[in-house]
Amino acid sequence: MCPALKTDTEILRTSENAYERLILHHLQHCGLFTSTENYFQGNLLRQRWRDSHHPGSSHPGTHSSDSNNSNMEDEEQEPGRRAFTLHLGQALRTRQLVIDFDGERPIPRLREPLDLFAIPSTPFQGVRWPIEYEVFKEAIHHIEWDPPDPEPFYQPTGHERAPMPIGEEKGNVVYCIDPGTKTSYFTYSRVGGSRGPIKSSTSCAMHQDKSTLAFESRFESGNLQKAVQVGVHDYELTLRTDMYTTKHTQWFYFRVRNMKAGVTYRFTIVNLMKASSLYCLGMRPLLYSERAAWEKGEGWRRTGSNIRYYRNQHHQAEQDNNTTTNTKSLHSLTWTGQFPYDFDTCYLAHCYPYTYSHLQRYLSRLTSNSATGAYCKLRVLCRSLAGNAVHVLTVTSPGGGWMDRSAKRAVVVTARVHPGETNSSWMMQGFLDFLLGESDDARLLRETFVFKVVPMLNPDGVVVGNYRCSLAGRDLNRNYNTLLRDSFPCVWHTRNMVKRLMAERDVVLYCDFHGHSRKNNVFMYGCTNSDDATQRLHERVFPLMMSKNANDKFSFRSCKFRVHQSKEGTGRVVMWRLGIRNSYTMESTFGGSTLGNRKGTHFTTRDLKSLGYYLCDTLLDYCDPDPTKTSHCLAELRAMLRQELRERLGREVDSDGSLSVSISDIESSTSGSNSTESDGLPVHLLNRIDEQRQVKKKHLRSGKERNRLRQERVRNVDPKVLHRNIKNIDPVLPTEDMVKVRIQEKTVAVVREKKKREVPFVVKVSRQTGRSWIPHPTTRIGVIGHVTLWQEEESEKNEYLDAVRAAYLRTQPPVTAVQQRGFSVPVPTSKIRVHTTPIQQQPMPFSPDHRSHAGMRGGLERRNRVGRMNGTILT
Numbered sequence: 001m002c003p004a005l006k007t008d009t010e011i012l013r014t015s016e017n018a019y020e021r022l023i024l025h026h027l028q029h030c031g032l033f034t035s036t037e038n039y040f041q042g043n044l045l046r047q048r049w050r051d052s053h054h055p056g057s058s059h060p061g062t063h064s065s066d067s068n069n070s071n072m073e074d075e076e077q078e079p080g081r082r083a084f085t086l087h088l089g090q091a092l093r094t095r096q097l098v099i100d101f102d103g104e105r106p107i108p109r110l111r112e113p114l115d116l117f118a119i120p121s122t123p124f125q126g127v128r129w130p131i132e133y134e135v136f137k138e139a140i141h142h143i144e145w146d147p148p149d150p151e152p153f154y155q156p157t158g159h160e161r162a163p164m165p166i167g168e169e170k171g172n173v174v175y176c177i178d179p180g181t182k183t184s185y186f187t188y189s190r191v192g193g194s195r196g197p198i199k200s201s202t203s204c205a206m207h208q209d210k211s212t213l214a215f216e217s218r219f220e221s222g223n224l225q226k227a228v229q230v231g232v233h234d235y236e237l238t239l240r241t242d243m244y245t246t247k248h249t250q251w252f253y254f255r256v257r258n259m260k261a262g263v264t265y266r267f268t269i270v271n272l273m274k275a276s277s278l279y280c281l282g283m284r285p286l287l288y289s290e291r292a293a294w295e296k297g298e299g300w301r302r303t304g305s306n307i308r309y310y311r312n313q314h315h316q317a318e319q320d321n322n323t324t325t326n327t328k329s330l331h332s333l334t335w336t337g338q339f340p341y342d343f344d345t346c347y348l349a350h351c352y353p354y355t356y357s358h359l360q361r362y363l364s365r366l367t368s369n370s371a372t373g374a375y376c377k378l379r380v381l382c383r384s385l386a387g388n389a390v391h392v393l394t395v396t397s398p399g400g401g402w403m404d405r406s407a408k409r410a411v412v413v414t415a416r417v418h419p420g421e422t423n424s425s426w427m428m429q430g431f432l433d434f435l436l437g438e439s440d441d442a443r444l445l446r447e448t449f450v451f452k453v454v455p456m457l458n459p460d461g462v463v464v465g466n467y468r469c470s471l472a473g474r475d476l477n478r479n480y481n482t483l484l485r486d487s488f489p490c491v492w493h494t495r496n497m498v499k500r501l502m503a504e505r506d507v508v509l510y511c512d513f514h515g516h517s518r519k520n521n522v523f524m525y526g527c528t529n530s531d532d533a534t535q536r537l538h539e540r541v542f543p544l545m546m547s548k549n550a551n552d553k554f555s556f557r558s559c560k561f562r563v564h565q566s567k568e569g570t571g572r573v574v575m576w577r578l579g580i581r582n583s584y585t586m587e588s589t590f591g592g593s594t595l596g597n598r599k600g601t602h603f604t605t606r607d608l609k610s611l612g613y614y615l616c617d618t619l620l621d622y623c624d625p626d627p628t629k630t631s632h633c634l635a636e637l638r639a640m641l642r643q644e645l646r647e648r649l650g651r652e653v654d655s656d657g658s659l660s661v662s663i664s665d666i667e668s669s670t671s672g673s674n675s676t677e678s679d680g681l682p683v684h685l686l687n688r689i690d691e692q693r694q695v696k697k698k699h700l701r702s703g704k705e706r707n708r709l710r711q712e713r714v715r716n717v718d719p720k721v722l723h724r725n726i727k728n729i730d731p732v733l734p735t736e737d738m739v740k741v742r743i744q745e746k747t748v749a750v751v752r753e754k755k756k757r758e759v760p761f762v763v764k765v766s767r768q769t770g771r772s773w774i775p776h777p778t779t780r781i782g783v784i785g786h787v788t789l790w791q792e793e794e795s796e797k798n799e800y801l802d803a804v805r806a807a808y809l810r811t812q813p814p815v816t817a818v819q820q821r822g823f824s825v826p827v828p829t830s831k832i833r834v835h836t837t838p839i840q841q842q843p844m845p846f847s848p849d850h851r852s853h854a855g856m857r858g859g860l861e862r863r864n865r866v867g868r869m870n871g872t873i874l875t
Contacts, residue, residue: 124360127220127463128386129193130186130243130471134178136198136218142288142353145299150601153282153592160308163268163334166230174235175201175215175227185244185684186471189386213265217254220355221419223465224254234266242466244473244683249273250517251420251467253349259339267348268334270312276518279309279333283591284602288347289340300352302602304335351515351590352605354416354425356388356459362429363391363455372436374398375446381454382493385471388459390490392497395435395451397443405450409508410501411619412580414454414494414571417477418468419461421515423588423608428455428513430609434616445616448623449508452501457490473683477512480574487682491571498575509542509582509619510575516587520594522550522611523558525585527576535581537641541633542582545621550614552596553607569679582622586615 097108129135178199201216213235217224225240242248249271259265277283287303312330339346347353366372381392396408415428435442435451445451456462460471470476476491485492501507516523524543529535539561547556567573576583588611592602621629680686 124364126191127356128189128191128388129463130386131188131190131194133193133464134198134218135193140219143293143299144605145297146604146606147301150598151302153600154284154307155282160306162308162310165270165312166236168228171228171230171236174212174229177201177218177225179225179240186385213259214257215254220357220463221353221465222253223251233263237267237269238271239269242469243464243471245469247273248468251350253353253465256346256348258343261339261342264336264338266334266336268332270332272331272333274331274517277309278517278591279307281520281591285335286349286352290345291341304337307335309333351422352426354422356456356462359456376436381497382489384460384490386460390459391455393453395446395453397446408450409506410450410452411508412452412498412510414457415513416462417457418514419458420467423515423590424513426605426608427588427611430612431615434613441620452497454494457494477571478569478679480571481569495574498578502579507580508623510580511584511586512571514585514587516589519558520589520591521555521558522553522588523555525572526561527563527573527583528561529581537634537637539582540637541630542618542622544633544637546614546618549617550611552598553593553611555595
């Protein structure tokens, strides 16, 4: 055996590391360390190293003439060369062995094992869909590409026409799919969605011909519901609303095939719900051509002309949770465009798509990179409703002792709580690219802070192509205060993560990335710290610094800091309430910039990613130990606000006190999207409540309806029984019978109102001078027959019995009395009959001639007040 290799072998064999000894046995089993072949292994490995590292080496995969001759000589001298090649191939395929060279001597060593904390706790799994959703299995990939020149806004000519809606009655439906909501709320999910065969999307088309475009959107983040051909090259498109809702149509993403180059097609989306849009300000849709990507390396480009956003003449009728029909006006977006190639596969989108699978591929690249494994840890924060993983990354430098690490302040950054705001994911990718890079600023950030990053808060909504909601049918950015962990797991776990983080260290910044559909540029929404005089205007310093670093994209004038009541459930307000003073929502437009040299041009993915770089740069400026920048920004803010107050209020503002009071007067609330229609309980809980209400409504009837039902029951009673009951009633005592009927009616009202626990009770009827049906002043009220007794408050019963006794005494002459449980009920002794016939379970209805006595009104009014406090009124 070669001495050098023998020494290395002995080193591995005598190593104290159990892992190295195990790998040694594995390599010996594969034939690496054999007595006759190690020399040739060393020669071949040394030759490969020379070919790859020496300046005069040949192209990889070829050898020089000298090396070829030497190899031939070796092959002639050694008859076991063929077996050696086999053993060497096995050795080179292993990933545990790394060959280094010390001069001419190869030194085999074991590769360092991967850091365990750099591996996610669970591997990346398949994407989970609702079980009723049909999904194409093919994977869709778009290349990342930026146009060489900024793409300008569309300039309206004033001649853009608004097509009249035609609809499927007169048009030809060329694409129509199941909306994917066979149930009214989310029930279950599986990888890949529905297991059944994918239905044809053109089965309902009539007069289909070869020139008709072929649409498709049953892939990740797609949301086209229907396409109707209304002209030779004109199509009306209907978007699918957010799943389990009837609202939120803004995001669109679908595929088109079977087109012809040079033909002008018109597309009109007819069910958009926002009254205004960036399409009114020159924004253009996006087009992606697979053939252009393959042949030219071009990706998403802005396209379209004759663009117009307008209000429809018809409205959408919908029902809210209270079954009240509302009418909501719809809007349309129309544009014309041409495709670059015949029979190409093209995609049209509202903004640059960024799917959940895209994120998983990006995170997989991060975890497989050994350079980032030392300071980036990936974990699963929680599982969404559908079971998709919500990932969280912890980024910080591992150096220093425990005290140094615990003294680091924290930064929390989240994105994509609204699935249709894909620009927030591109900002997040830019932020992570910079933070995980090797620049000096990135190292300084990792050494100074602990970053908690949640790159996609709403993976379910991203998967199914929602614009704003999760599978709960609600806006997650209005439910950060929720207690329903199982219904809103993503925001519930994010808030709890921040709580735990704040218990460990100071959180200097919280920023949630969003997209804005009605304003250009980039800006922030914050929270005014007006309660603390020492922190006045400090919440505006970070956005002002951001505007100075990105002066051609970020607009400080568009920033707002007022906390409106409707935004109390948003992430920035909830984190601010927890104690994070610098809590922001960073909004990036879907359109472009109106600032500097980028004025009038669209944002690209490179522009969106650069905003993540600028956020890191601004964080270093804000946390600079030298307070000069902060002082300059505060002075500039005071001067800026005084000037604005002077212009708006028409008076001079000098003191800081009046300045702080006037700020709230002039500043409006954030003008973002209104999500009040998607607030409240999740859809599945809301449906259960509605079902319970419907069940209750079946039992709770009005007084007229109850009287009508009683009369029907009386008419259906056996005539003999009814005659016998009427015959036994003494006609000399009309007042007695009236009081009896009233007591029975009052008892039934108490039974239906209180809904108390039933107590079995048996009434014994004796032939004595008394009325056994008169209730006793106990905690129960009884009715003779098969009627049960119900619990009731004693004070209310006593008031009622006092009213009955007073009414009876006023209408009867003095007679003898029978003592019953402490009070006297006067009963005429001359005419007493004890009715032995069982009384029907439902009491006799009131006679139309009966009227309430004045003496009974007081007790009834008091009962009505008690009923009102309980939410009902007794009649």
